[in-house]
Structures are given as C-alpha cells and as structure tokens.
Amino acid sequence: MEPRSSGLQRLVREVVKFGAVGGAGVLVNLGVFNLVRHVSDLPVVRASIIATVVAIVFNYVGFRYWTYRDRDKSGRTKELTLFLLFSMIGLVIENGVLYLATYTFGWDSPLQSNVFKFVGIGVATLFRFWSYRSWVFRALPARETVASAESLLAQESRKQPPRQRVP
Numbered sequence: 001m002e003p004r005s006s007g008l009q010r011l012v013r014e015v016v017k018f019g020a021v022g023g024a025g026v027l028v029n030l031g032v033f034n035l036v037r038h039v040s041d042l043p044v045v046r047a048s049i050i051a052t053v054v055a056i057v058f059n060y061v062g063f064r065y066w067t068y069r070d071r072d073k074s075g076r077t078k079e080l081t082l083f084l085l086f087s088m089i090g091l092v093i094e095n096g097v098l099y100l101a102t103y104t105f106g107w108d109s110p111l112q113s114n115v116f117k118f119v120g121i122g123v124a125t126l127f128r129f130w131s132y133r134s135w136v137f138r139a140l141p142a143r144e145t146v147a148s149a150e151s152l153l154a155q156e157s158r159k160q161p162p163r164q165r166v167p
Contacts, residue, residue: 014067018129021062026121029055031032031118037110044113045099056087079136086131093127094120100140
C-alpha cells in the first residue's frame with residue numbers, strides 16, 4: 001500500500017469520526033436550542049448561544065476521548081484553552097449567521113431560525129475542523145519518524161566519546 005493512500009485513509013477515518021461526533025453535537029445543539037426557545041422567553045440568539053455552549057462541552061468530550069484519542073495528550077491545559085478559543089470563534093460564526101437572518105432580514109419563525117441555526121453550524125464546522133486538527137488535537141509524529149530518530153540516537157550513543165587531551 002502506498003504511503004499516500006494510507007494517509008488518505010487516515011484522513012477519511014478522521015473526517016468520519018469528526019462527523020459522527022459533530023453530527024451528535026448538532027443534534028444536541030438543535031435540541032437544546034429548541035427546548036430553550038419553547039420553555040423560555042429568551043431571544044433567539046441568546047437561546048442559540050446557550051445551545052452552542054452545551055454542544056461545545058459535548059463535542060470536546062467526544063473529540064478528546066474518541067475522534068482524537070490517539071493524539072498528543074501532554075498539554076491538556078493548552079489543548080483545552082485552544083479548544084475553547086476556537087470554539088468561541090465558531091460560536092461567533094454560527095450565531096452571527098443566525099443574528100443576520102433574524103435581525104437584518106427578519107427571518108425569525110421557528111422554521112427559519114432552525115434553518116439558519118443549521119447553516120451557521122455548517123459554516124462554523126468548516127472552521128472548527130481545520131482549527132481543531134491543526135492547532136488543538138495535534139498529531140503525534142509518525143511512527144517511522146520516531147523509529148528513525150531513535151535508531152539515530154542509539155547509533156550516536158554507541159560511538160565512543162572523543163578522547164580529551166590531558167596536558
């Protein structure tokens with residue numbers, strides 16, 4: 001098997017896992033959004049922000065412990081900080097679409113709100129996928145790279161140290 005196809009297969013697996021967690025997160029997001037809208041008098045965008053925050057927590061658990069469980073775990077504080085930073089940018093993108101639809105165009109029926117909430121989630125998902133895989137859940141070095149580095153270090157350690165001249 002060629003290395004390219006192996007890399008492509010890994011990317012496809014990653015996209016499928018990301019999509020599964022993200023799809024469940026979309027259901028959580030839309031479910032909480034509609035629940036908050038029906039049981040409270042909160043404006044549409046505030047209800048959406050609450051739903052997005054709940055989905056962010058849900059998604060972090062899914063991404064860390066399933067989609068990216070094989071990724072570097074050494075800097076959890078940095079990882080969580082970056083995750084929250086990029087998630088908040090995604091929140092602004094997602095809810096910005098809903099805000100524009102609601103307050104600029106007046107599209108605020110329950111159906112319209114759900115459609116634009118979903119569109120906002122889609123746009124923000126593109127940004128989130130790129131940022132999470134590039135900055136948050138960084139890949140560990142390839143096994144081949146680690147193996148060659150370890151063999152190089154082993155060779156260097158076997159060499160005798162240069163003799164020092166004693167005056």
